[in-house]
Amino acid sequence: MKETPLSKCEQEFLLSAVASRKRLDGREVYDYRRMKVVFGVDRGCCQVLLGDTRVMCQVSCQVTSPKATRPTDGLLFINLELSPMASPSFEAGRMSDYAVELNRLVERCLKESRCVDVESLCIMAGEKVWEIRLDIHILNHEGNLLDCALVAAVASLAHFRRPDVTVSAGEITVHSLEDMDPVPLSIHHMPLCVTFAYFDQGKYLLVDPSYKEECVMEGRMIVGMNKHREICTLQMSGNMLLLKEQVLRCTNIASVKVAEITELIKLALANDEKARQAGEKFGFAESVDTTKIVAHETAKQEEVEDISEAESEASKIIEDSSVEDMEETEVHHIVMILMTISTRHRHILLVVK
Secondary structure (H helix, E strand, C coil), rough: CCCCCCCCHHHHHHHHHHHCCCCCCCCCCCCCCCCEECCCCCCCCEEEEEECCEEEEEEEEEECCCCCCCCCCCCEEEEECCCCCCCCCCCCCCCHHHHHHHHHHHHHHCCCCCEEEEHHHHEEECEEEEEEEEEEEEECCCCHHHHHHHHHHHHHHHHHHCCEEEEEEEEEEEEECCCCCCEEECCCCCEEEEEEEECCCEEEEEEECCCHHHHHHHHHEEEEEEECEEEEEEEEEECCCCCCHHHHHHHHHHHHHHHHHHHHHHHHHHHHHHHHHHHHCCCCHCCCCCCCCCCCCCCCCCCCCCHHHHHHHHHHHHHCCCCCCHHHHHHHHHHHHHHHHHHHHHHCCCCCC
16 A cells, blocks of 8 residues: 655645754754653563654574574574554565665664674584574654664663573573573663755755655665764765765764663663562553543542532532523533533543633
8 A cells, every 4th residue: 555645735845844944843953853762571572662653672582503604603683574554655574675774774783783792692602502583563654763673672682681591411401580580681882873864965954854854855864873983884875965074964963862862771771670670560551651631540449539429419409490590600510510420430530621
């Protein structure tokens, strides 16, 4: 199924907004959308929200044989899927060119930067090693999938714990989580990507383009970097030419953004670990904001208020005067009481301003 393209009026409006250094969501040209990192109940399960873009990553492991050319190195396998639920243009079971590009960029940034110590995944040289598998699922596409997917992948790897193993007389024993504490992966650094969108032959620059901004951009530049200002990957696409000053400006901006996102990931990891050790509730369900009016929360039985007084008050007003003789304020008062009674029976909070 093909997506509905932007109309000519929408494209001209977006380009005029970019030329006047304004964006539809009110951000500045170098601002990211609000990012949220949430971990699931299982180790290695992470969900990242970048504005309305949502990506979920799950890390798993298994014991397998190493490659003949690398007998002492473990394996790192990355699988990125674009679900039709994320966008109508994505097809299930078919890797599009865009999906292949995203998968290769994530692999290049994680594998070639050697952020994971694959030698620590060796169990028996030449015989058995750990294979770490990353399954990245795009849940909603609202622009800048690469940055969001890479944050989810890095956070999941840092959050994952593999089972401990022992080798005795050539026999490998994989211990359960109850027998021995799981072992975290050895992460050298956290490579992250920052995407820049260019317009009007590189005259205008935006950070973290949204979906509509991606539809009208002329080209983009992806800078993969860690907080130590080491470039892990660099890619430019589109029909444009950039000066070396523009590339240097992008790398300087990326270094600041990568440092901020890295601190966000570490803070989310620390909060999750603190909640697990303290025995508090954690996971995706606990991250849902229940203070919004659209979120339903069932009240406990002891917290349900007594509505007998409200019922008797409404009955008394109705008995004392007929509906024809009632003033508008009295009718409105009865309606509010009846609404309160009906909603409290369903334990739903009603906010009346």
